[in-house]
Amino acid sequence: SQEWAPIATKTLHDASGALSLQPDMFEFSLTPMSGAPMPDGANELAGHNNAHGVVVFEGITFTRENVGKTYRCKIAEKVPADSRPGMTYDATVWIAIVVVSHENVDGENLVKVSATYAREGESESHGEAAFENSYTPQAFAESGIIKGKKQLVGRDMLDTDNFNFSLSLVSGPENGVASDMALKRETSGNVVNFKSGEMTFTKPGEYTFEISEN
Numbered sequence: 626s627q628e629w630a631p632i633a634t635k636t637l638h639d640a641s642g643a644l645s646l647q648p649d650m651f652e653f654s655l656t657p658m659s660g661a662p663m664p665d666g667a668n669e670l671a672g673h674n675n676a677h678g679v680v681v682f683e684g685i686t687f688t689r690e691n692v693g694k695t696y697r698c699k700i701a702e703k704v705p706a707d708s709r710p711g712m713t714y715d716a717t718v719w720i721a722i723v724v725v726s727h728e729n730v731d732g733e734n735l736v737k738v739s740a741t742y743a744r745e746g747e748s749e750s751h752g753e754a755a756f757e758n759s760y761t762p763q764a765f766a767e768s769g770i771i772k773g774k775k776q777l778v779g780r781d782m783l784d785t786d787n788f789n790f791s792l793s794l795v796s797g798p799e800n801g802v803a804s805d806m807a808l809k810r811e812t813s814g815n816v817v818n819f820k821s822g823e824m825t826f827t828k829p830g831e832y833t834f835e836i837s838e839n
Contacts, residue, residue, distance in 0.1 A: 626688040629738040631655060631700055631721050633672065633680035633754040640761040641711075641828045643798050649673040651714075651758065652703040653680050661685065661696035661723065671703075680756070687738050691725040698723065699745070700754045711762035718745040719754035764827045771808075771821040773836055781815060788817045789839040794832065801828035808836070 633653065637646045653672040657663055663670065664683055672682035700719040708714065721740050728737045741750040775788055792806045804824040811818050826832070 626686050627736040627738050628684035628686050629723065629740065630682045630684045631680075631698070631740065631754060632742070632752065633682070633700055633719070634756065635674040635678045635680055635702075636755070636757045637678075638757065638759040640759070641798075641801075643801070643828045643830050644760050646674065646676065646678055648676045651680075651756075652705070653682075653756070654699075654701055654703055655682055655721075656699045656701075658697040658699055658720070659695075661698055662687065662691065680754075687723075687725045687736055689727075689736060692727050692736060694725050696723040696725070697721065700742075702756050702758075709760070711760055713759045713761075715756040715758055717756060719743070720745055721754065722750075762827070762829055764825050766823055766825040768823045769820040770824055771834060771836070773819055775817045775819075775838070777815040777817075782812065782817075790819050791837055791839055792821060793835050793837070795835050797832035798828040798830040801830060802826050802832060 635646070635651055637644070639645065651674050655670040655672060656668070662685060664685065670682050672680045674680050698721045700721055701717070702715050704714045719742050721742050723738060723740045726737045726739070727734045742752070742754045743750055771792060773790070777786070788810070790808045790810065792808050794802065794806070802824055805822060807822050808819040809822060
């Protein structure tokens with residue numbers, strides 16, 4: 626007998642520069658089309674990518690009873706119900722054509738399994754089932770995300786009092802936020818309230834800002 630598992634890969638194209646391929650990030654399915662033997666009589670096998678982009682499935686065992694036969698299996702990516710916003714999933718369905726034969730090694734007939742891959746509806750053969758996803762997060766824009774206040778204690782606020790504040794980015798994804806960094810202020814009694822203007826975030830990640838009084 627010989628155990629076989631399909632050769633499948635996953636590539637992630639990230640336009641934000643902030644999301645890398647992680648193990649088990651994407652799920653795939655392998656479904657027999659022509660009576661291929663399946664582990665424990667399963668109707669479908671689930672696979673997941675590893676950190677190197679290889680899709681790992683449980684192996685299928687072929688025996689002498691399968692020699693001389695050709696089997697076909699569908700391989701597809703599963704789109705999760707809670708799919709990540711900005712992620713485009715690969716809808717390609719690959720057909721694995723699995724040929725079971727035998728070869729003579731040192732006078733012993735051994736089971737040999739080989740496979741080629743073709744996109745569903747196409748005849749061109751490939752050496753693997755390749756899936757490609759792209760990630761382009763939508764920009765998030767909002768005003769007043771950052772807020773604060775200054776309270777004057779010990780005397781009343783004078784008309785000549787002019788408290789101004791500035792905002793600066795300390796750390797975060799490169800070119801991930803667009804803002805003029807100006808803080809809008811409003812005086813109410815002895816309290817100066819301030820808040821940020823419109824800020825547009827184009828990359829996911831953690832941002833740290835510093836507020837200082839001018």
